[in-house]
Amino acid sequence: MVRTHRATIQDVAVLSGLSICTVSRALRNLPNVSERAQQQVAGAAAKLGYKASAAASRLAGGSTGQVAIVAPTATAWFFAQAVEAAEEVFGDSGYHTVLISLRNKASVRREFFADLANLAQRVDGLLLLNIDLAPGEVEALEASGLATASVGMVNVPWDNVGIDDEHAAWQATQHLLGLGHWDLAVLSSNEHPVVTETPRFRGFRRALDEHHLTVHPDLVVGAGPSIDDGRRAMTELIARGARPTAVFAHCDEAAFGALTALRDHGLSVPKNVSVIGIDNHPMSGFLGLSTVAQPVADQGAFAANLLCERLLNTENPHQPSNHLLDTKLIERKTTRHKR
Amino acid sequence: MVRTHRATIQDVAVLSGLSICTVSRALRNLPNVSERAQQQVAGAAAKLGYKASAAASRLAGGSTGQVAIVAPTATAWFFAQAVEAAEEVFGDSGYHTVLISLRNKASVRREFFADLANLAQRVDGLLLLNIDLAPGEVEALEASGLATASVGMVNVPWDNVGIDDEHAAWQATQHLLGLGHWDLAVLSSNEHPVVTETPRFRGFRRALDEHHLTVHPDLVVGAGPSIDDGRRAMTELIARGARPTAVFAHCDEAAFGALTALRDHGLSVPKNVSVIGIDNHPMSGFLGLSTVAQPVADQGAFAANLLCERLLNTENPHQPSNHLLDTKLIERKTTRHKR
DNA sequence: GACAAAATTGTAAGCGCTTACACTTTTGGC
DNA sequence: GCCAAAAGTGTAAGCGCTTACAATTTTGTC
Numbered sequence: 001m002v003r004t005h006r007a008t009i010q011d012v013a014v015l016s017g018l019s020i021c022t023v024s025r026a027l028r029n030l031p032n033v034s035e036r037a038q039q040q041v042a043g044a045a046a047k048l049g050y051k052a053s054a055a056a057s058r059l060a061g062g063s064t065g066q067v068a069i070v071a072p073t074a075t076a077w078f079f080a081q082a083v084e085a086a087e088e089v090f091g092d093s094g095y096h097t098v099l100i101s102l103r104n105k106a107s108v109r110r111e112f113f114a115d116l117a118n119l120a121q122r123v124d125g126l127l128l129l130n131i132d133l134a135p136g137e138v139e140a141l142e143a144s145g146l147a148t149a150s151v152g153m154v155n156v157p158w159d160n161v162g163i164d165d166e167h168a169a170w171q172a173t174q175h176l177l178g179l180g181h182w183d184l185a186v187l188s189s190n191e192h193p194v195v196t197e198t199p200r201f202r203g204f205r206r207a208l209d210e211h212h213l214t215v216h217p218d219l220v221v222g223a224g225p226s227i228d229d230g231r232r233a234m235t236e237l238i239a240r241g242a243r244p245t246a247v248f249a250h251c252d253e254a255a256f257g258a259l260t261a262l263r264d265h266g267l268s269v270p271k272n273v274s275v276i277g278i279d280n281h282p283m284s285g286f287l288g289l290s291t292v293a294q295p296v297a298d299q300g301a302f303a304a305n306l307l308c309e310r311l312l313n314t315e316n317p318h319q320p321s322n323h324l325l326d327t328k329l330i331e332r333k334t335t336r337h338k339r
Numbered sequence: 340m341v342r343t344h345r346a347t348i349q350d351v352a353v354l355s356g357l358s359i360c361t362v363s364r365a366l367r368n369l370p371n372v373s374e375r376a377q378q379q380v381a382g383a384a385a386k387l388g389y390k391a392s393a394a395a396s397r398l399a400g401g402s403t404g405q406v407a408i409v410a411p412t413a414t415a416w417f418f419a420q421a422v423e424a425a426e427e428v429f430g431d432s433g434y435h436t437v438l439i440s441l442r443n444k445a446s447v448r449r450e451f452f453a454d455l456a457n458l459a460q461r462v463d464g465l466l467l468l469n470i471d472l473a474p475g476e477v478e479a480l481e482a483s484g485l486a487t488a489s490v491g492m493v494n495v496p497w498d499n500v501g502i503d504d505e506h507a508a509w510q511a512t513q514h515l516l517g518l519g520h521w522d523l524a525v526l527s528s529n530e531h532p533v534v535t536e537t538p539r540f541r542g543f544r545r546a547l548d549e550h551h552l553t554v555h556p557d558l559v560v561g562a563g564p565s566i567d568d569g570r571r572a573m574t575e576l577i578a579r580g581a582r583p584t585a586v587f588a589h590c591d592e593a594a595f596g597a598l599t600a601l602r603d604h605g606l607s608v609p610k611n612v613s614v615i616g617i618d619n620h621p622m623s624g625f626l627g628l629s630t631v632a633q634p635v636a637d638q639g640a641f642a643a644n645l646l647c648e649r650l651l652n653t654e655n656p657h658q659p660s661n662h663l664l665d666t667k668l669i670e671r672k673t674t675r676h677k678r
Numbered sequence: 679g680a681c682a683a684a685a686t687t688g689t690a691a692g693c694g695c696t697t698a699c700a701c702t703t704t705t706g707g708c
Numbered sequence: 709g710c711c712a713a714a715a716g717t718g719t720a721a722g723c724g725c726t727t728a729c730a731a732t733t734t735t736g737t738c
Contacts, residue, residue: 006456006457006460008693008694008695009694009695010694010695018717018718019717019718019719020694020695020696020718020719021696021697021717021718021719021720022716022717022718024695024696024697025696025697025716025717028696031715032714032715032716032717033715033716033717034715034716034717037716037717051457052694052695053398053460053693053694053695054394054397054460054461055393055394055395055396055397055398055403055460055693055694055695056394056398056693056694056695056696056723057394057694057695057696058393058394058695058723059392059394059395059398059693059694059695059696059722059723059724059725060694060695060696060697060722060723061695061696061697061722061723062695062696064394066437066461069438073423074419074422074423074426075419075420075423079419080413080414080418080419081414083413083438084412084413084414084440084442087413087438087439087440088440088442091439091447096437096439096461097437097438097439098405098435098436098437098438099408099422099426099436099437099438100426100430100435100436101423101426101427103423103427108430117345118345118390121345121392121393121394122393122405122435226621227621227622227625228621256621256622256625259625260624260625263625282565282566282567282595283566283595283622285599286566286595286598286599286602347723347724347725348724348725349724349725357687357688358687358688358689359688359689359724359725359726360687360688360689360690360726360727361686361687361688363725363726363727364686364687364726364727367726370685371685371686371687372686372687373685373686373687376686376687391724391725392723392724392725394723394724394725395693395723395724395725395726396724396725396726397693397725398692398693398694398695398723398724398725398726399692399693399724399725399726399727400692400693400725400726400727401725401726
């Protein structure tokens with residue numbers, strides 16, 4: 001079928017012998033449409049290959065058919081995995097995905113929140129990935145009127161899927177402590193301005209507390225979720241003169257970077273230093289990196305599903321819920337008992 | 340300033356004392372607007388925090404303020420890097436980015452092309468990342484009327500940025516041959532249905548040709564750009580009974596997978612087998628993987644810039660051009676002379 | 679200064695949808 | 709069967725822009 005222009009709702013109305021209004025309702029599965037009308041409209045729409053114009057729909061007060069995924073950075077392994085998994089779910093539900101990377105930059109982040117009102121007229125929903133919210137930002141998000149769901153966030157008034165970050169970090173740290181290490185360094189996420197206020201850092205600290213150990217500030221350093229950042233952070237630690245016998249990195253990529261820096265400085269793992277991360281990155285097996293495994297694509301897909309559910313079923317929305325998926329310690333070769 | 344609703348063009352018109360039409364023209368920098376009007380409109384718009392409604396603009400025949408990035412998969416390192424770099428450029432030019440991952444699935448890919456006409460009313464432009472086009476698809480793309488640019492494609496009638504893939508593969512293969520290897524296996528990209536028809540495979544074959552060597556079909560296997568795929572492919576090769584003395588992987592992630600599989604089977608690198616990839620992934624340095632380095636973020640950013648230029652300057656568009664960035668062989672520890 | 683041409687500005691008609699409200703048909707209780 | 713309520717359908721008014729085209733002002737020339 002050759003058409004110069006896209007079919008409009010008008011075309012569908014004519015072909016189905018019904019009014020535009022009925023067609024509109026039928027297409028969106030609204031009530032007050034007879035079985036017969038429904039069929040006719042569906043038939044006509046299919047025959048014409050009709051798809052509603054997102055712009056017109058939106059302008060008239062309807063939906064945009066788009067959702068935005070907001071990530072602190074899109075390059076890190078975790079986010080790339082989660083984004084793709086979510087994008088798949090959204091696509092299957094008929095939504096297009098707008099990707100917004102905050103690029104770990106405060107200015108971009110600020111711009112995002114300032115522009116929320118405009119974004120709200122472009123997308124129907126928001127999937128936030130590990131965005132560390134400052135006071136007032138929850139309110140800003142709610143004020144935008146956008147349906148929201150998130151991955152890896154805490155205490156938010158919308159659906160969230162994640163792992164128990166504090167517990168995961170505790171598992172990793174506990175493993176190190178169990179091996180007799182007590183001079184522990186930590187490569188903490190720099191997502192939060194204060195690196196000692198992230199859930200994973202808290203888990204680290206709690207494990208130390210339980211062993212009546214305290215966190216030494218010189219052994220704490222911030223690092224983003226990348227190999228380069230991990231390397232930089234570990235290098236800084238070493239330059240400071242820190243000589244931990246074990247290192248807990250907040251994610252595997254940072255751990256890889258730590259491994260690199262350690263080797264750069266002639267320190268052997270696990271002989272001189274034990275290293276553990278969180279993620280179970282595909283490379284971790286090969287490198288023998290001990291880690292705490294978490295399901296990644298599952299989290300993105302799960303959260304995306306919750307968002308879709310909310311979007312598709314607006315009349316009786318479900319209660320916001322928080323889903324924590326399991327993590328599992330995987331002991332490999334980068335951790336060993338302190339000599 | 341508190342507003343119940345977003346400011347509309349009408350508000351700007353009233354505040355600036357001009358008509359809606361003039362405001363519209365002024366805002367889009369169209370000709371026939373006096374300096375004075377321009378200033379007043381700009382002032383009023385700024386004061387109101389006005390941003391045009393994308394939906395209304397689009398519906399009336401204007402632009403959408405969005406571009407789509409289409410990638411074979413969004414999880415591979417290369418694509419994640421390129422996507423973020425491009426997203427940054429688009430964002431800086433005022434465009435939102437729609438991410439479309441084909442997920443390496445034929446059905447999704449088909450759906451994408453079938454839906455092009457609809458996509459065309461959602462976005463102004465398309466950035467294609469390494470999409471291997473089948474006959475007729477260029478025409479479909481052109482028919483959509485979307486401004487297009489690409490990364491890593493060949494013979495396309497729009498701006499393209501990439502590396503000389505054939506040359507890069509030749510460099511890698513030549514390196515292996517120069518070390519005395521002649522039983523070469525290749526993990527070829529499975530982007531194309533026929534793995535022996537990709538530019539990198541051609542480069543591989545050309546290098547062999549130059550040494551009067553032929554490609555042995557048993558030593559060719561397809562693999563996606565991921566560690567798991569590389570591992571699977573190498574495992575298959577070994578299961579076939581293939582015993583190459585060197586392996587060329589089409590990308591570093593596939594090479595990492597090969598390294599994994601090789602070790603699984605007790606084969607030592609580079610003692611028994613040499614391995615080389617293409618990319619210079621951040622992990623390659625640590626692993627000592629020999630590779631052919633390519634600029635990745637640069638390609639995404641460059642192509643995005645070309646697309647923006649085309650979008651922003653429609654009256655006198657530049658000629659489509661093809662930009663090839665340099666690649667460089669990096670010899671590390673996974674390749675050594677054949678004993 | 680007068681007049682045509684050029685530059686600027688305004689009017690109004692949509693773009694393709696959603697939705698309030700009016701109208702028509704069907705349903706069910708007695 | 710009758711009538712009110714419920715269910716189904718249609719009418720028409722926008723949503724906030726862009727853009728022909730008409731109207732007005734400015735500019736330049738003789």
